[in-house]
Amino acid sequence: xxxxxxxxxxxxxxxxQAIVQVSSEDxxxxxxxxxxxxxxxxxxxxxxxxxxxxxxxxxxxxxxxxPIEYTDISYAxxxxxxxxxxxxxxxxKTGVEVxxxxxxxxxxxxxxxxxxxxxxxxxIRNIKLLKKTGGKSDIGTGQ
Amino acid sequence: xxxxxxxxxxxxxxxxQAIVQVSSEDxxxxxxxxxxxxxxxxxxxxxxxxxxxxxxxxxxxxxxxxPIEYTDISYAxxxxxxxxxxxxxxxxKTGVEVxxxxxxxxxxxxxxxxxxxxxxxxxIRNIKLLKKTGGKSDIGTGQ
Amino acid sequence: xxxxxxxxxxxxxxxxQAIVQVSSEDxxxxxxxxxxxxxxxxxxxxxxxxxxxxxxxxxxxxxxxxPIEYTDISYAxxxxxxxxxxxxxxxxKTGVEVxxxxxxxxxxxxxxxxxxxxxxxxxIRNIKLLKKTGGKSDIGTGQ
Amino acid sequence: xxxxxxxxxxxxxxxxQAIVQVSSEDxxxxxxxxxxxxxxxxxxxxxxxxxxxxxxxxxxxxxxxxPIEYTDISYAxxxxxxxxxxxxxxxxKTGVEVxxxxxxxxxxxxxxxxxxxxxxxxxIRNIKLLKKTGGKSDIGTGQ
Amino acid sequence: xxxxxxxxxxxxxxxxQAIVQVSSEDxxxxxxxxxxxxxxxxxxxxxxxxxxxxxxxxxxxxxxxxPIEYTDISYAxxxxxxxxxxxxxxxxKTGVEVxxxxxxxxxxxxxxxxxxxxxxxxxIRNIKLLKKTGGKSDIGTGQ
Amino acid sequence: xxxxxxxxxxxxxxxxQAIVQVSSEDxxxxxxxxxxxxxxxxxxxxxxxxxxxxxxxxxxxxxxxxPIEYTDISYAxxxxxxxxxxxxxxxxKTGVEVxxxxxxxxxxxxxxxxxxxxxxxxxIRNIKLLKKTGGKSDIGTGQ
Numbered sequence: 001x002x003x004x005x006x007x008x009x010x011x012x013x014x015x016x017q018a019i020v021q022v023s024s025e026d027x028x029x030x031x032x033x034x035x036x037x038x039x040x041x042x043x044x045x046x047x048x049x050x051x052x053x054x055x056x057x058x059x060x061x062x063x064x065x066x067p068i069e070y071t072d073i074s075y076a077x078x079x080x081x082x083x084x085x086x087x088x089x090x091x092x093k094t095g096v097e098v099x100x101x102x103x104x105x106x107x108x109x110x111x112x113x114x115x116x117x118x119x120x121x122x123x124i125r126n127i128k129l130l131k132k133t134g135g136k137s138d139i140g141t142g143q
Numbered sequence: 144x145x146x147x148x149x150x151x152x153x154x155x156x157x158x159x160q161a162i163v164q165v166s167s168e169d170x171x172x173x174x175x176x177x178x179x180x181x182x183x184x185x186x187x188x189x190x191x192x193x194x195x196x197x198x199x200x201x202x203x204x205x206x207x208x209x210p211i212e213y214t215d216i217s218y219a220x221x222x223x224x225x226x227x228x229x230x231x232x233x234x235x236k237t238g239v240e241v242x243x244x245x246x247x248x249x250x251x252x253x254x255x256x257x258x259x260x261x262x263x264x265x266x267i268r269n270i271k272l273l274k275k276t277g278g279k280s281d282i283g284t285g286q
Numbered sequence: 287x288x289x290x291x292x293x294x295x296x297x298x299x300x301x302x303q304a305i306v307q308v309s310s311e312d313x314x315x316x317x318x319x320x321x322x323x324x325x326x327x328x329x330x331x332x333x334x335x336x337x338x339x340x341x342x343x344x345x346x347x348x349x350x351x352x353p354i355e356y357t358d359i360s361y362a363x364x365x366x367x368x369x370x371x372x373x374x375x376x377x378x379k380t381g382v383e384v385x386x387x388x389x390x391x392x393x394x395x396x397x398x399x400x401x402x403x404x405x406x407x408x409x410i411r412n413i414k415l416l417k418k419t420g421g422k423s424d425i426g427t428g429q
Numbered sequence: 430x431x432x433x434x435x436x437x438x439x440x441x442x443x444x445x446q447a448i449v450q451v452s453s454e455d456x457x458x459x460x461x462x463x464x465x466x467x468x469x470x471x472x473x474x475x476x477x478x479x480x481x482x483x484x485x486x487x488x489x490x491x492x493x494x495x496p497i498e499y500t501d502i503s504y505a506x507x508x509x510x511x512x513x514x515x516x517x518x519x520x521x522k523t524g525v526e527v528x529x530x531x532x533x534x535x536x537x538x539x540x541x542x543x544x545x546x547x548x549x550x551x552x553i554r555n556i557k558l559l560k561k562t563g564g565k566s567d568i569g570t571g572q
Numbered sequence: 573x574x575x576x577x578x579x580x581x582x583x584x585x586x587x588x589q590a591i592v593q594v595s596s597e598d599x600x601x602x603x604x605x606x607x608x609x610x611x612x613x614x615x616x617x618x619x620x621x622x623x624x625x626x627x628x629x630x631x632x633x634x635x636x637x638x639p640i641e642y643t644d645i646s647y648a649x650x651x652x653x654x655x656x657x658x659x660x661x662x663x664x665k666t667g668v669e670v671x672x673x674x675x676x677x678x679x680x681x682x683x684x685x686x687x688x689x690x691x692x693x694x695x696i697r698n699i700k701l702l703k704k705t706g707g708k709s710d711i712g713t714g715q
Numbered sequence: 716x717x718x719x720x721x722x723x724x725x726x727x728x729x730x731x732q733a734i735v736q737v738s739s740e741d742x743x744x745x746x747x748x749x750x751x752x753x754x755x756x757x758x759x760x761x762x763x764x765x766x767x768x769x770x771x772x773x774x775x776x777x778x779x780x781x782p783i784e785y786t787d788i789s790y791a792x793x794x795x796x797x798x799x800x801x802x803x804x805x806x807x808k809t810g811v812e813v814x815x816x817x818x819x820x821x822x823x824x825x826x827x828x829x830x831x832x833x834x835x836x837x838x839i840r841n842i843k844l845l846k847k848t849g850g851k852s853d854i855g856t857g858q
Contacts, residue, residue, distance in 0.1 A: 014177075046490075047325075055202065089432065089434050101267070116240070147356065190633040201341070211637055287642055387553070660717045673827065673839070
């Protein structure tokens, strides 16, 4: 684990994206109409994602535990494709990119888990960092 | 959560894939030569993935806790692309697809986390189920 | 921890209740209309409760880990009072009363947490077991 | 999750209460005399509660993780009623009300779990915040 | 992780030991008289150990999650030496040696943590398996 | 849990040691040559230990959660004896001795778990604090 004892705390923001591709319009309709048997897919996956962001350091050995001061999870539907955006902020010595990406992956996996009884053709695509601010380098670059 | 009290335990297998795309041959070389500063990327990500498979039901609300009886994690390198394969087995009433996919996502995220100091252009692609056996439907279909 | 190695697995069901008392009709309206700033209170608290049921043995030292095979969480509104019902099933050697009660308490606490910015007078009342079946004694009695 | 990046850290205190009602004097005597088969109910439930306070943000999606700097757990017996008091302190940007309430609920549930083999009539009542200091509003008011 | 899908469930028992060496008779007296400021050392460390046994598979990557059906934690004092014995039972396809050893290590670490304000010379010695039954080989041998 | 609200944050370092004693030269060779069937023992145990350090406050009731800002895990082989050194740093109000010791115990237990199929005579010895700096007292003394 990288030594960050000498670093300064600054405001760090990261936005990560995951894409869930479903295979039918019926799946999109079931999500919108809240008729998926397991429950409200967007609200419950948001709950899972909020918890997932906070558990990142529990799952990734080299990841520093840090105070998550803000998380937002939003969805956009475009045809059969659902884009998940996860925004995380902290004021700390290291960034929250991996936390945002982990949150996005948990939201996507939970959507998959809730939707698989009604759609056998779902895929999770493109978990990536869209933006980060507050570290040495600003856009789309690592720690 | 779906009621599975009436279901029979059978051998279930699932294989999931995640793809990590790096941006330079140097990254591949550093992984192979075990010169990545944070440590041996494949071995440490395997450890994270083995734990991640077991924590799936802790992260996904509707996922049944189940006895993970086997997990295997392997890697294949093809140019700048690393394919992660996670195989999970159980003898239980429900399948291990989501567990395998969660394991694959954790391995991929951990590789991202360990590699980001040396490569700013990594992406995680295509977390998907390759195969499942043991439920009502066999290949590439859901619960 | 009680030794259960000699016991037989049977179908066990438990239903627990928790009551959340809010202080104003506006709070009830905000829940129903899904206008609470933190999100959909019932759906997100259900997600928290589903996870909470599964984590019971992580929090209570003497509680046996067991396969949660079904959880249902439902709500009933009566005036300013919201009744949470949590039903849990397993086929195992010991009952799921404490799991159902823990789930009910987590749902109630999460409702409190999501509602406190709009209602300062919320109370959690009466976390209790309503019903259990499958052990030595059947209605409203312990292990 | 509410954005707290702009907030100042101040000393925050919260005291929460839970009430456990037992059904017989024998139960009270067994607790006092430390003859409950599962062990010392007050000491073991205190251990569970200390851990529970720290796990609040793991269970409640919108709850910020924060540095728990002090937790105290005490008991008062009055007839068949046991009052649990949980005091939590932090120096942080948000309060510890929900942490104290979660701690109180875990202590109460653990007492229920340890006592149910000897008393089938236990109820958990009235998990509530008694006091908070350090936020915008001081007594018995929310975040 | 070793594939155990083909194995049979049998009754497995393991007993592990850890030794805590304190540096003064006053420490032993404070434990016995329950005057250690942090609380009752034996009861609280037992609670921590019961939870620790159940979390073994969360911490050790290759360890199979399994149903802990019994755990007992006992202490023996001999001069300045405290011997901790942890007994674990399951009916499963693999043994509980590591679970018993992990429980013993958590009990010992918790005693260290509770006692360090009053004794600066504590050491944890000799975490080892004393006995196992139920696998291919019976006494003091591995999986 | 001790009240630390009034304490100042300073740089704290702790180094803990655990010793794993194997029973044969073949075990040492298998570790060095990375031929242990479960995988690379040092790299995977390092991953487990990095996570274990971060989970200390989840397992020990009185332990304050704190920001782990650095962890290093190293190994030295001397004959049949493997010495594990775990170094932990934080800038906080309380020390990281127990975190370092917990990390050392998890590394040792994971080595035991990975090696037991090939060596039935492994023991874990002497989990102890070698050094601490940053608190009231500096070398080899507790909080």
